[in-house]
Amino acid sequence: xxxxxxxxxxxxxxxxxxxxxxxxxxxxxxxxxxxxxxxxxxxxxxxxxxxxxxxxxxxxxxxxxxxxxxxxxxxxxxxxxxxxxxxxxxxxxxxxxxxxxxxxxxxxxxxxxxxxxxxxxxxxxxxxxxxxxxxx
Amino acid sequence: xxxxxxxxxxxxxxxxxxxxxxxxxxxxxxxxxxxxxxxxxxxxxxxxxxxxxxxxxxxxxxxxxxxxxxxxxxxxxxxxx
Numbered sequence: 236x237x238x239x240x241x242x243x244x245x246x247x248x249x250x251x252x253x254x255x256x257x258x259x260x261x262x263x264x265x266x267x268x269x270x271x272x273x274x275x276x277x278x279x280x281x282x283x284x285x286x287x288x289x290x291x292x293x294x295x296x297x298x299x300x301x302x303x304x305x306x307x308x309x310x311x312x313x314x315x316x317x318x319x320x321x322x323x324x325x326x327x328x329x330x331x332x333x334x335x336x337x338x339x340x341x342x343x344x345x346x347x348x349x350x351x352x353x354x355x356x357x358x359x360x361x362x363x364x365x366x367x368x369x370x371x
Numbered sequence: 372x373x374x375x376x377x378x379x380x381x382x383x384x385x386x387x388x389x390x391x392x393x394x395x396x397x398x399x400x401x402x403x404x405x406x407x408x409x410x411x412x413x414x415x416x417x418x419x420x421x422x423x424x425x426x427x428x429x430x431x432x433x434x435x436x437x438x439x440x441x442x443x444x445x446x447x448x449x450x451x452x
Contacts, residue, residue: 260388263435271443273439365442365448
């Protein structure tokens with residue numbers, strides 16, 4: 236069934252990809268949103284949710300790769316994948332710039348994800364029609 | 372669940388998801404206020420072996436599309452976890 240009014244959603248995820256259901260629930264919810272012709276502006280990864288952005292996540296071949304699923308969904312539908320920089324860096328999730336800043340030999344933020352501040356979550360709560368949080 | 376039901380205003384909708392679906396079982400029937408509408412995410416209930424007969428009749432089963440629909444109808448959405 237199609238919705239009568241297309242709305243602009245953002246999603247916040249607080250749980251890691253294989254320790255909590257949050258990210259998987261959010262994925263199912265995001266797909267249902269798109270099926271009902273809503274727009275998803277941003278997915279914000281916070282707390283342990285930042286682990287969803289690791290390029291090194293390597294589940295067994297018969298299990299779904301949650302970070303990759305988000306990447307695919309985001310590139311197909313123009314969704315911003317924003318990772319809280321403070322939560323990410325302290326958990327060892329760095330992009331090239333942060334790796335340089337802290338003199339680390341490598342970085343691991345997956346393609347399509349951006350490190351940014353908590354302001355992006357506040358912005359989503361103000362400027363989107365709905366912000367749905369999947370907690371852990 | 373207790374905090375959610377304490378904070379809800381009359382007429383609000385409550386959706387049970389993930390481990391929260393246990394709140395939709397008959398065991399918690401007495402705690403449900405009768406001025407709220409209750410829904411349970413069928414996928415999560417089924418994943419935990421909660422068939423329809425174990426859920427209280429007050430909770431209407433919904434799928435993810437129904438989840439989206441509830442967020443469309445609500446002025447604001449609050450997650451309890």
